[in-house]
Amino acid sequence: MDDLPRVGLLGGGQLGRMLVEEANHLNIPIQVLDTPNAPAKQVHYHPKDVNGSFATAEAVRQLADECDLLTVEIEHVDTDILEEVSHGGVKIEPSWRTIRIIQDKFEQKQHLKRNHVLTAEAVVVNNMHDLESAAKALGYPLMLKARRQAYDGRGNHVVRSESDLQDAMTSLGTRGLYAERWMNFKKELAVMVVKTKDGALTYPTVETVQENSICKLVYAPARGISREVAQAARDLAKRAVQAFPGKGVFGVEMFLLDDDTVQVLEIAPRVHNSGHYTIEACGISQFAAHLRAILDLPVPEESLELEQPAVMLNILGGATPWSHQTLAERALELPKARCHLYGKGEARPGRKMGHITVTAPSLLEAERAICPLIETCDTLQR
Ligand code: ATP
Ligand code: MG
Ligand code: MG
Secondary structure, eight states, rough: OOOOOEEEEEOOSSSHHHHHHHHTTTTTOEEEOOOOOOOOHOOOOTTOOOSSSSTTHHHHHHHHHHHHHHESOOOOHHHHHHHHHHHHTOOSSHHHHHHHHHHHHHHHHHHHHTTOOOBBOOEEEEEEEHHHHHHHHHHHSEEEEEEOOOOTTEEEEEEEGGGGHHHHHHTTTTTTTEEEOOOEEEEEEEEEEETTTTTEEEEOEEEEOOOEEEEEEESSSSSSHHHHHHHHHHHHHHHHHHTTSSSSSEEEEEETTSOEEEEEEESSSSEEEEETTTTBBSSSSSSHHHHHHTTTOOOOOGGGGGOEEEEEEEOOOOOOOHHHHHHHHHTTTTTEEEEOOOOOOOTTTTTTEEEEEEEEEHHHHHHHHHHHHHHHHHHHHO
C-alpha cells in the first residue's frame, strides 16, 4: 500500500468527511477541494488541500496538478474540466462520462433505457407547451423535475392537475426540465453497488422512507419484502450500475411497485445517504468500499453483508437553527445508538446535519429502540 496513487476528492461535505475518516484508518492521504471549514476539512489535514469550489475550473485544475486520481462526493461538478485533466493523465473514478450522464437526470434515464434498465417514462419540457403535451402523454399526477443541480427534492414539483401547470413552471423557473410519469410505489428501496476492477458487488437491499422528498429513515434490511424481491432489487441495481463506466461505490434508489416489480428511480455515482447504515451494520462501510474499489484494493464480497440489522435516522435541520442538537443529545441516552454529526454549524430546516444508526440482533428490536428518537424528531420538525 505504499505506492498508492495520490487521491484528490471533489467536495468536502458530510460524505467527504466520512470518506476521509475511513481513509485515515488506512493511512490513505486524501487532498480535499472545498471551502476552508468544510465538514471533511475539520477532521483531516493534507498540506495540499485546495480551498475553493469543486464547481470552479481553476480549483479543480489546481487539485488535479497534485493528484493521480480524482473522485467525487457530489455529482454536480464541471465534467468538462474532469475530461480535460483526464487527457493529461489524471484518472477519474468513476469516469467523467458517468458523472456527466448521471448529473443530468433526464440523460441518466435515457441511458438506463438504452441499457434495458426499467425506469419511469420521461419527457423533456422546455416550455408550457411541452408541459401540456407531457401531461397529455403521462396523465396526472406527474412529477416535473429539474434535469440538473437537483437534490433532496429541490428541483421536483408535483403536478396534480391542469391547474398546477403554471405554478410548476414558475416554481422551477428557467432551468432545463423534464416530466416524469407518476409511480404508485409500495415502498422505496435502495442498494449500494461497489464497482471494482473485477466487477460489481452489492450491499443488501434496504428500505428508505422520504418525507418532503428528503430521506428520513433507512431500514436495513428492507421490511416486509420477500427474498425474491430483495434479490431482484440487488440484481437490478447491479445491472443499472454496470451500464456506467468507472470504479467506486454507487447508490441506486428504486421503487417497489404494486406488482412486486422493481424500477430504478435514480443513481448517485458516489457514496449515498441510504448507505450510512453500513458503517455500523456491515463488515466494511460504503466509505471503505469506495476507497478500496478506486484504489484496486481487495473488497471481499462477504464483508458487504449485513452483520446486524440497523435503522438509520437522519438528523435534519428543524424549526430553529440549533434544534437538531436536541435529537443528537437524546441519541446519546440510547445504548445502541451511534450518532454522527457533520460539523455544519447552524441549520436551516431540512438540511442534513447528521445521522443516527441503531443496530440490534433483530430489525424489530432496532425499530423499537429508535422509536423515541423518531418521536423527538417529529416534534422538532413542527
Ligand atoms: P435525492 O436527494 O435523492 O437526490 P432528488 O432531488 O434527486 O433527491 P428524486 O429522487 O427524483 O429527487 O425524488 C425525491 C422523492 O420524490 C423520491 O424519493 C420519491 O419519494 C418521490 N418521487 C420522485 N419521483 C417520483 C415519481 N415519478 N412518482 C412518484 N414519486 C416520485
Ligand atoms: Mg437525486
Ligand atoms: Mg432521490
